[in-house]
Structure formats: structure tokens, C-alpha cells
Amino acid sequence: MIEFVNVSKVYKTGTHALNNFNVSIDRGEFVFVVGPSGAGKSTFIKLLMSEEKPSSGEIYVNGQNLVRLKRRKIPYFRRTLGVVFQDFRLIPNMTVYDNVAFALRVTNVPSKEIRSRVPYILSLVGLSNKAKSLPEHLSGGEQQRVALARALVNNPSLIIADEPTGNIDPELSFEIVDLLSEINKCGTTIVMVTHEHDLVSEFNHRVITIDHGTLVSDDWNGGYR
Numbered sequence: 001m002i003e004f005v006n007v008s009k010v011y012k013t014g015t016h017a018l019n020n021f022n023v024s025i026d027r028g029e030f031v032f033v034v035g036p037s038g039a040g041k042s043t044f045i046k047l048l049m050s051e052e053k054p055s056s057g058e059i060y061v062n063g064q065n066l067v068r069l070k071r072r073k074i075p076y077f078r079r080t081l082g083v084v085f086q087d088f089r090l091i092p093n094m095t096v097y098d099n100v101a102f103a104l105r106v107t108n109v110p111s112k113e114i115r116s117r118v119p120y121i122l123s124l125v126g127l128s129n130k131a132k133s134l135p136e137h138l139s140g141g142e143q144q145r146v147a148l149a150r151a152l153v154n155n156p157s158l159i160i161a162d163e164p165t166g167n168i169d170p171e172l173s174f175e176i177v178d179l180l181s182e183i184n185k186c187g188t189t190i191v192m193v194t195h196e197h198d199l200v201s202e203f204n205h206r207v208i209t210i211d212h213g214t215l216v217s218d219d220w221n222g223g224y225r
């Protein structure tokens, strides 16, 4: 599903963020991406969502070669992904319901379908009772569950999460990863960047470590792959 082949990324400033980076992630995997600050984790995510192009190498996602993806095709490609960020990125003046429904409205999903899908997704993330609330009236963990609901509502085959638990309490972080793990059990591939080692060790998922722009370890439940 995801293939990085000899990928390097050098920013305009001359920083080498990724160097000959190779990784392969199969459909249905749950992968934690860890590594020190400045290691290249967010760069990996940006390349994965085609927010940046690599300086060299090839990137394949769902059979598409992102290096050759035309600029005008990028929005369509993005809609096949569910993306969750550390800062939630909810629309402040829209209710929880509308934040989730918005993701469907922009892709012209018929209103009848929106009316059935949004409540279903909100119940999945345990927020049915907050549908009419504004984001500012929710806790950090609840806001992140809205962001997750929005990422899920289009039924993506791949969810990309960049430090989704960075702004929430440890117990709530566990809940978010638990929820992602449940979603993963239904076949959705998950790639999640985190710096929380305690969280990583609570779950039996693949862990790839990036350091100085290269993949330095690839472990599963403590054993080398």
C-alpha cells in the first residue's frame, strides 16, 4: 500500500530531512513512527500526503506514484486519506456535527447519506451527545475524537496521524490509540507519528524509528522484523 524507494528530501534551506529512506507498509498494518525531534518524521508524513515532493526517489501510495501525481490531482488523492493532526484543525464556528458533515459536503455526498453517516461516525467515536456542541466547549480528547470522526467519515483506506495525542492527557491519548486500533481491526491502514514511548509500548503494533532522515529500526513487539 505504501512504498518509499530511496527517498531523499532536501529543503530549499539545504537541510537534508530524509536520506535514501526505504520503507514498505502493507494494507491493514498499524505503524507507529517514532524518532527524536528533527529526525524527519513530519517530512515523511508530508511526502506521504503529497504535501511535499521528494528531491529524489519514488513514493507509491495505493498504487499511485506520488512523484508523478499532477498538482491538480492532489486534492482528489488527499480525499482518499484520513488525516489527523496534533492541533485538531476543527472549524471553530461549526458544531461537532457540521465539522464532520463538512468533510462529506465538500465531496458532494448526497444530504440523505450525510444524515445517516454523520450520526453513525459520531457514535463510533462516542460523541453522539456532543453533536450540537461547538469545538471550544469540548475537552482536548473530545476535540481529537471529532477530528478522528472527520478523518473517518469518508471511509479512507489509510489514516495518517501526526502526533494526534500531542495535546491531550495520557489517559485520553490511550483512548485515541485504542480507537485507532479498533478502526485498524476493520482493515484500515494506520500510520501514526508519536514521541510518546509509553503509549507505543502499550500496543502491539509495528514501530519504525527514524533518525537523521534514515530508518534506523523496524520492530514488532520488541523483535526485529
Ligand SMILES: Nc1ncnc2c1ncn2[C@@H]1O[C@H](COP(=O)(O)OP(=O)(O)OP(=O)(O)O)[C@@H](O)[C@H]1O
Residues within 6 Å of the ligand: 011, 012, 013, 015, 016, 017, 035, 036, 037, 038, 039, 040, 041, 042, 043, 044, 195
Ligand atoms: N519546510 C521546511 N523548510 C526547511 N527545513 C525544514 C522544513 N521542514 C522541516 N525542516 C527541517 O527538516 C528536518 C526534519 O524535520 P521534521 O519536521 O521532518 O522532523 P520531525 O522528526 O517531525 O521533528 P519533531 O519531532 O520536532 O516534529 C529538521 O532539521 C527541520 O528543521
